[in-house]
Amino acid sequence: MRATVALVTDRYHHGDLRRALIDAAVEAIREAGPSALSLRAVAKGAGVSHAAPAHHFGDKAGLLTAVAAEGYDRFADALERAWEATGDFVEVGVAYVRFAIDNRPYFETMFRPELLHEDDPDLARAEARSRDALVRGAGELQPGSDFNPDALGAWSLVHGFAGLLMAGNFPQAVADDPEAALREIAKRTRFGER
Structure with missing residues:
Protein backbone atom coordinates (compact mmCIF):
# COMPACT_ATOMS: atom_id res chain seq x y z
CA MET A 1 0.00 0.00 0.00
CA ASP A 59 -16.48 17.01 -14.58
CA LYS A 60 -16.17 14.85 -17.68
CA ALA A 61 -17.42 17.69 -19.89
CA GLY A 62 -14.75 19.97 -18.42
CA LEU A 63 -12.00 17.52 -19.31
CA LEU A 64 -13.42 16.94 -22.80
CA THR A 65 -13.66 20.72 -23.25
CA ALA A 66 -9.97 21.06 -22.41
CA VAL A 67 -9.16 18.32 -24.95
CA ALA A 68 -11.32 20.03 -27.59
CA ALA A 69 -9.79 23.46 -26.95
CA GLU A 70 -6.30 22.01 -27.30
CA GLY A 71 -7.45 20.19 -30.43
CA TYR A 72 -8.79 23.38 -32.00
CA ASP A 73 -5.49 25.15 -31.29
CA ARG A 74 -3.50 22.30 -32.86
CA PHE A 75 -5.95 22.32 -35.76
CA ALA A 76 -5.50 26.07 -36.29
CA ASP A 77 -1.73 25.59 -36.20
CA ALA A 78 -1.94 22.93 -38.94
CA LEU A 79 -4.23 25.04 -41.13
CA GLU A 80 -2.09 28.15 -40.67
CA ARG A 81 1.09 26.21 -41.55
CA ALA A 82 -0.57 24.92 -44.73
CA TRP A 83 -1.62 28.44 -45.76
CA GLU A 84 1.76 29.96 -44.96
CA ALA A 85 3.61 27.20 -46.85
CA THR A 86 1.41 27.20 -49.95
CA GLY A 87 -1.03 30.13 -50.01
CA ASP A 88 -3.43 27.57 -51.48
CA PHE A 89 -6.99 27.19 -50.18
CA VAL A 90 -7.09 23.57 -51.40
CA GLU A 91 -3.97 22.73 -49.41
CA VAL A 92 -5.66 24.11 -46.31
CA GLY A 93 -8.44 21.58 -47.00
CA VAL A 94 -5.85 18.83 -47.40
CA ALA A 95 -4.32 19.89 -44.06
CA TYR A 96 -7.82 19.66 -42.53
CA VAL A 97 -8.15 16.03 -43.61
CA ARG A 98 -4.56 15.20 -42.59
CA PHE A 99 -5.24 16.68 -39.15
CA ALA A 100 -8.33 14.49 -38.76
CA ILE A 101 -6.33 11.38 -39.68
CA ASP A 102 -3.30 12.16 -37.53
CA ASN A 103 -5.19 13.58 -34.53
CA ARG A 104 -8.31 11.46 -34.44
CA PRO A 105 -8.98 11.67 -30.66
CA TYR A 106 -8.90 15.47 -30.80
CA PHE A 107 -10.92 15.62 -34.02
CA GLU A 108 -13.62 13.28 -32.66
CA THR A 109 -13.94 15.41 -29.54
CA MET A 110 -13.85 18.86 -31.14
CA PHE A 111 -17.05 18.40 -33.12
CA ARG A 112 -19.16 16.95 -30.29
CA PRO A 113 -20.68 20.05 -28.68
CA GLU A 114 -23.16 17.97 -26.68
CA LEU A 115 -20.18 16.61 -24.70
CA LEU A 116 -18.55 19.98 -24.04
CA HIS A 117 -19.01 23.15 -22.03
CA GLU A 118 -19.73 25.34 -25.04
CA ASP A 119 -19.51 28.54 -22.99
CA ASP A 120 -15.88 27.87 -22.04
CA PRO A 121 -13.78 30.91 -23.05
CA ASP A 122 -10.71 28.84 -24.02
CA LEU A 123 -12.87 26.67 -26.25
CA ALA A 124 -14.53 29.70 -27.87
CA ARG A 125 -11.15 31.35 -28.52
CA ALA A 126 -9.65 28.19 -30.02
CA GLU A 127 -12.74 27.50 -32.18
CA ALA A 128 -12.65 31.07 -33.53
CA ARG A 129 -8.94 30.77 -34.27
CA SER A 130 -9.44 27.56 -36.23
CA ARG A 131 -12.43 29.03 -38.10
CA ASP A 132 -10.34 32.04 -39.10
CA ALA A 133 -7.54 29.78 -40.31
CA LEU A 134 -9.99 27.63 -42.25
CA VAL A 135 -11.63 30.44 -44.22
CA ARG A 136 -8.41 32.25 -45.01
CA GLY A 137 -8.21 32.43 -48.77
CA ALA A 138 -11.92 31.72 -49.27
CA GLY A 139 -12.68 35.23 -50.46
CA GLU A 140 -14.66 38.05 -48.95
CA LEU A 141 -18.18 37.95 -47.54
CA GLN A 142 -20.93 38.89 -49.94
CA PRO A 143 -22.56 42.26 -49.12
CA GLY A 144 -25.45 41.72 -46.73
CA SER A 145 -24.35 38.18 -45.84
CA ASP A 146 -23.05 36.99 -42.49
CA PHE A 147 -21.34 33.89 -43.91
CA ASN A 148 -19.19 33.04 -46.88
CA PRO A 149 -20.92 30.34 -48.97
CA ASP A 150 -17.62 29.30 -50.59
CA ALA A 151 -15.94 28.84 -47.23
CA LEU A 152 -18.98 27.04 -45.82
CA GLY A 153 -19.14 24.74 -48.84
CA ALA A 154 -15.42 23.95 -48.65
CA TRP A 155 -15.65 23.29 -44.90
CA SER A 156 -18.62 20.97 -45.44
CA LEU A 157 -16.76 19.14 -48.18
CA VAL A 158 -13.55 18.54 -46.23
CA HIS A 159 -15.32 17.76 -42.95
CA GLY A 160 -17.61 15.26 -44.66
CA PHE A 161 -14.66 13.78 -46.54
CA ALA A 162 -12.68 13.39 -43.28
CA GLY A 163 -15.62 11.80 -41.47
CA LEU A 164 -16.36 9.36 -44.27
CA LEU A 165 -12.68 8.48 -44.56
CA MET A 166 -12.28 7.80 -40.85
CA ALA A 167 -15.44 5.68 -40.83
CA GLY A 168 -14.00 3.50 -43.58
CA ASN A 169 -16.59 4.44 -46.21
CA PHE A 170 -14.22 5.02 -49.15
CA PRO A 171 -12.63 2.58 -51.59
CA GLN A 172 -9.13 1.44 -50.65
CA ALA A 173 -7.53 3.64 -53.32
CA VAL A 174 -8.97 6.73 -51.62
CA ALA A 175 -8.03 5.48 -48.15
CA ASP A 176 -4.47 4.86 -49.37
CA ASP A 177 -4.01 8.43 -50.62
CA PRO A 178 -6.75 10.70 -49.29
CA GLU A 179 -4.80 13.86 -50.08
CA ALA A 180 -4.64 13.03 -53.79
CA ALA A 181 -8.32 12.14 -53.81
CA LEU A 182 -9.25 15.43 -52.15
CA ARG A 183 -7.10 17.40 -54.57
CA GLU A 184 -8.87 15.68 -57.48
CA ILE A 185 -12.27 16.52 -55.99
CA ALA A 186 -11.14 20.12 -55.55
CA LYS A 187 -10.21 20.34 -59.24
CA ARG A 188 -13.75 19.35 -60.17
CA THR A 189 -15.58 21.73 -57.82
CA ARG A 190 -15.70 25.42 -57.01
CA PHE A 191 -13.66 24.54 -53.90
CA GLY A 192 -10.62 24.31 -56.19
CA GLU A 193 -11.29 27.73 -57.75
CA ARG A 194 -10.18 29.70 -54.69
Whole structure:
Protein backbone atom coordinates (compact mmCIF):
# COMPACT_ATOMS: atom_id res chain seq x y z
CA MET A 1 0.00 0.00 0.00
CA ARG A 2 2.74 2.42 0.92
CA ALA A 3 4.55 1.86 -2.41
CA THR A 4 1.33 2.53 -4.34
CA VAL A 5 0.71 5.76 -2.45
CA ALA A 6 4.31 6.82 -3.06
CA LEU A 7 3.96 6.04 -6.78
CA VAL A 8 0.70 7.97 -7.09
CA THR A 9 2.10 10.86 -5.03
CA ASP A 10 5.32 10.86 -7.06
CA ARG A 11 3.44 10.98 -10.34
CA TYR A 12 0.94 13.50 -9.04
CA HIS A 13 3.74 15.93 -8.30
CA HIS A 14 5.58 15.43 -11.56
CA GLY A 15 5.01 19.05 -12.50
CA ASP A 16 2.09 19.23 -14.88
CA LEU A 17 -1.03 17.41 -13.74
CA ARG A 18 -3.19 19.15 -16.33
CA ARG A 19 -0.94 17.91 -19.16
CA ALA A 20 -0.88 14.38 -17.73
CA LEU A 21 -4.68 14.28 -17.46
CA ILE A 22 -5.22 15.62 -20.98
CA ASP A 23 -2.71 13.12 -22.37
CA ALA A 24 -4.45 10.28 -20.53
CA ALA A 25 -7.83 11.51 -21.81
CA VAL A 26 -6.56 11.62 -25.40
CA GLU A 27 -5.32 8.04 -25.05
CA ALA A 28 -8.65 6.92 -23.56
CA ILE A 29 -10.51 8.65 -26.43
CA ARG A 30 -8.23 6.93 -28.94
CA GLU A 31 -9.26 3.57 -27.45
CA ALA A 32 -13.00 4.07 -26.97
CA GLY A 33 -14.13 7.47 -28.28
CA PRO A 34 -15.11 10.62 -26.39
CA SER A 35 -18.55 9.41 -25.32
CA ALA A 36 -17.07 6.48 -23.42
CA LEU A 37 -14.49 8.58 -21.55
CA SER A 38 -14.35 7.77 -17.86
CA LEU A 39 -12.72 10.09 -15.33
CA ARG A 40 -11.61 7.03 -13.35
CA ALA A 41 -9.89 5.57 -16.41
CA VAL A 42 -8.21 8.91 -17.09
CA ALA A 43 -6.99 9.09 -13.49
CA LYS A 44 -5.65 5.55 -13.72
CA GLY A 45 -3.94 6.35 -17.02
CA ALA A 46 -2.30 9.41 -15.49
CA GLY A 47 -1.35 7.54 -12.32
CA VAL A 48 -3.27 9.84 -9.99
CA SER A 49 -6.14 9.50 -7.55
CA HIS A 50 -9.58 8.97 -9.04
CA ALA A 51 -10.64 12.39 -7.69
CA ALA A 52 -7.87 14.32 -9.49
CA PRO A 53 -9.61 14.81 -12.88
CA ALA A 54 -12.82 16.06 -11.27
CA HIS A 55 -10.86 18.30 -8.94
CA HIS A 56 -8.90 19.79 -11.85
CA PHE A 57 -11.61 19.95 -14.58
CA GLY A 58 -14.88 19.81 -12.62
CA ASP A 59 -16.48 17.01 -14.58
CA LYS A 60 -16.17 14.85 -17.68
CA ALA A 61 -17.42 17.69 -19.89
CA GLY A 62 -14.75 19.97 -18.42
CA LEU A 63 -12.00 17.52 -19.31
CA LEU A 64 -13.42 16.94 -22.80
CA THR A 65 -13.66 20.72 -23.25
CA ALA A 66 -9.97 21.06 -22.41
CA VAL A 67 -9.16 18.32 -24.95
CA ALA A 68 -11.32 20.03 -27.59
CA ALA A 69 -9.79 23.46 -26.95
CA GLU A 70 -6.30 22.01 -27.30
CA GLY A 71 -7.45 20.19 -30.43
CA TYR A 72 -8.79 23.38 -32.00
CA ASP A 73 -5.49 25.15 -31.29
CA ARG A 74 -3.50 22.30 -32.86
CA PHE A 75 -5.95 22.32 -35.76
CA ALA A 76 -5.50 26.07 -36.29
CA ASP A 77 -1.73 25.59 -36.20
CA ALA A 78 -1.94 22.93 -38.94
CA LEU A 79 -4.23 25.04 -41.13
CA GLU A 80 -2.09 28.15 -40.67
CA ARG A 81 1.09 26.21 -41.55
CA ALA A 82 -0.57 24.92 -44.73
CA TRP A 83 -1.62 28.44 -45.76
CA GLU A 84 1.76 29.96 -44.96
CA ALA A 85 3.61 27.20 -46.85
CA THR A 86 1.41 27.20 -49.95
CA GLY A 87 -1.03 30.13 -50.01
CA ASP A 88 -3.43 27.57 -51.48
CA PHE A 89 -6.99 27.19 -50.18
CA VAL A 90 -7.09 23.57 -51.40
CA GLU A 91 -3.97 22.73 -49.41
CA VAL A 92 -5.66 24.11 -46.31
CA GLY A 93 -8.44 21.58 -47.00
CA VAL A 94 -5.85 18.83 -47.40
CA ALA A 95 -4.32 19.89 -44.06
CA TYR A 96 -7.82 19.66 -42.53
CA VAL A 97 -8.15 16.03 -43.61
CA ARG A 98 -4.56 15.20 -42.59
CA PHE A 99 -5.24 16.68 -39.15
CA ALA A 100 -8.33 14.49 -38.76
CA ILE A 101 -6.33 11.38 -39.68
CA ASP A 102 -3.30 12.16 -37.53
CA ASN A 103 -5.19 13.58 -34.53
CA ARG A 104 -8.31 11.46 -34.44
CA PRO A 105 -8.98 11.67 -30.66
CA TYR A 106 -8.90 15.47 -30.80
CA PHE A 107 -10.92 15.62 -34.02
CA GLU A 108 -13.62 13.28 -32.66
CA THR A 109 -13.94 15.41 -29.54
CA MET A 110 -13.85 18.86 -31.14
CA PHE A 111 -17.05 18.40 -33.12
CA ARG A 112 -19.16 16.95 -30.29
CA PRO A 113 -20.68 20.05 -28.68
CA GLU A 114 -23.16 17.97 -26.68
CA LEU A 115 -20.18 16.61 -24.70
CA LEU A 116 -18.55 19.98 -24.04
CA HIS A 117 -19.01 23.15 -22.03
CA GLU A 118 -19.73 25.34 -25.04
CA ASP A 119 -19.51 28.54 -22.99
CA ASP A 120 -15.88 27.87 -22.04
CA PRO A 121 -13.78 30.91 -23.05
CA ASP A 122 -10.71 28.84 -24.02
CA LEU A 123 -12.87 26.67 -26.25
CA ALA A 124 -14.53 29.70 -27.87
CA ARG A 125 -11.15 31.35 -28.52
CA ALA A 126 -9.65 28.19 -30.02
CA GLU A 127 -12.74 27.50 -32.18
CA ALA A 128 -12.65 31.07 -33.53
CA ARG A 129 -8.94 30.77 -34.27
CA SER A 130 -9.44 27.56 -36.23
CA ARG A 131 -12.43 29.03 -38.10
CA ASP A 132 -10.34 32.04 -39.10
CA ALA A 133 -7.54 29.78 -40.31
CA LEU A 134 -9.99 27.63 -42.25
CA VAL A 135 -11.63 30.44 -44.22
CA ARG A 136 -8.41 32.25 -45.01
CA GLY A 137 -8.21 32.43 -48.77
CA ALA A 138 -11.92 31.72 -49.27
CA GLY A 139 -12.68 35.23 -50.46
CA GLU A 140 -14.66 38.05 -48.95
CA LEU A 141 -18.18 37.95 -47.54
CA GLN A 142 -20.93 38.89 -49.94
CA PRO A 143 -22.56 42.26 -49.12
CA GLY A 144 -25.45 41.72 -46.73
CA SER A 145 -24.35 38.18 -45.84
CA ASP A 146 -23.05 36.99 -42.49
CA PHE A 147 -21.34 33.89 -43.91
CA ASN A 148 -19.19 33.04 -46.88
CA PRO A 149 -20.92 30.34 -48.97
CA ASP A 150 -17.62 29.30 -50.59
CA ALA A 151 -15.94 28.84 -47.23
CA LEU A 152 -18.98 27.04 -45.82
CA GLY A 153 -19.14 24.74 -48.84
CA ALA A 154 -15.42 23.95 -48.65
CA TRP A 155 -15.65 23.29 -44.90
CA SER A 156 -18.62 20.97 -45.44
CA LEU A 157 -16.76 19.14 -48.18
CA VAL A 158 -13.55 18.54 -46.23
CA HIS A 159 -15.32 17.76 -42.95
CA GLY A 160 -17.61 15.26 -44.66
CA PHE A 161 -14.66 13.78 -46.54
CA ALA A 162 -12.68 13.39 -43.28
CA GLY A 163 -15.62 11.80 -41.47
CA LEU A 164 -16.36 9.36 -44.27
CA LEU A 165 -12.68 8.48 -44.56
CA MET A 166 -12.28 7.80 -40.85
CA ALA A 167 -15.44 5.68 -40.83
CA GLY A 168 -14.00 3.50 -43.58
CA ASN A 169 -16.59 4.44 -46.21
CA PHE A 170 -14.22 5.02 -49.15
CA PRO A 171 -12.63 2.58 -51.59
CA GLN A 172 -9.13 1.44 -50.65
CA ALA A 173 -7.53 3.64 -53.32
CA VAL A 174 -8.97 6.73 -51.62
CA ALA A 175 -8.03 5.48 -48.15
CA ASP A 176 -4.47 4.86 -49.37
CA ASP A 177 -4.01 8.43 -50.62
CA PRO A 178 -6.75 10.70 -49.29
CA GLU A 179 -4.80 13.86 -50.08
CA ALA A 180 -4.64 13.03 -53.79
CA ALA A 181 -8.32 12.14 -53.81
CA LEU A 182 -9.25 15.43 -52.15
CA ARG A 183 -7.10 17.40 -54.57
CA GLU A 184 -8.87 15.68 -57.48
CA ILE A 185 -12.27 16.52 -55.99
CA ALA A 186 -11.14 20.12 -55.55
CA LYS A 187 -10.21 20.34 -59.24
CA ARG A 188 -13.75 19.35 -60.17
CA THR A 189 -15.58 21.73 -57.82
CA ARG A 190 -15.70 25.42 -57.01
CA PHE A 191 -13.66 24.54 -53.90
CA GLY A 192 -10.62 24.31 -56.19
CA GLU A 193 -11.29 27.73 -57.75
CA ARG A 194 -10.18 29.70 -54.69
